[in-house]
Amino acid sequence: MSNRKINTKIYKAIYLLAEELLEADRIGDQAAFDGFYAELKAICVNNEDTDKDHPEQWETLADFTEDLDAALIIYDKALAKAQAINAKDHLASIAFSMAVLQIELNQTDKAIENLQNAKIAANKSEDKEFKVEIDELLTTLLAKQD
Numbered sequence: 001m002s003n004r005k006i007n008t009k010i011y012k013a014i015y016l017l018a019e020e021l022l023e024a025d026r027i028g029d030q031a032a033f034d035g036f037y038a039e040l041k042a043i044c045v046n047n048e049d050t051d052k053d054h055p056e057q058w059e060t061l062a063d064f065t066e067d068l069d070a071a072l073i074i075y076d077k078a079l080a081k082a083q084a085i086n087a088k089d090h091l092a093s094i095a096f097s098m099a100v101l102q103i104e105l106n107q108t109d110k111a112i113e114n115l116q117n118a119k120i121a122a123n124k125s126e127d128k129e130f131k132v133e134i135d136e137l138l139t140t141l142l143a144k145q146d
Contacts, residue, residue: 055082091121
């Protein structure tokens with residue numbers, strides 16, 4: 001994964017599949033959702049450990065994985081791939097997404113750890129709203145622990 005940028009064709013395919021998945025979910029078409037999800041998963045698997053492998057495709061797959069535990073496993077894979085190329089924006093967004101799921105699964109300690117990691121990774125980000133969102137969620141969780 002020496003490439004820091006995602007392959008443009010793959011990015012477009014992932015983006016289009018994400019739109020199709022959102023639409024299938026919006027209209028409640030599970031069969032279409034499952035088909036688009038399978039296509040997205042195939043892109044990830046086919047590119048894995050090639051020069052086309054990128055954390056963004058895995059993060060997108062995790063975003064649309066309905067089983068929370070399975071999604072966390074995929075996010076973990078995306079996180080490792082983001083660490084390998086030091087992709088700070090991806091590190092932040094993946095850690096944040098993991099934390100949100102971990103809160104749903106009552107894994108507060110892990111969620112706090114991921115939010116702290118997201119905060120560090122987002123440190124130099126231009127996305128001020130995202131930084132505030134991380135801070136607010138982290139503050140809320142830490143307050144609940146007291």
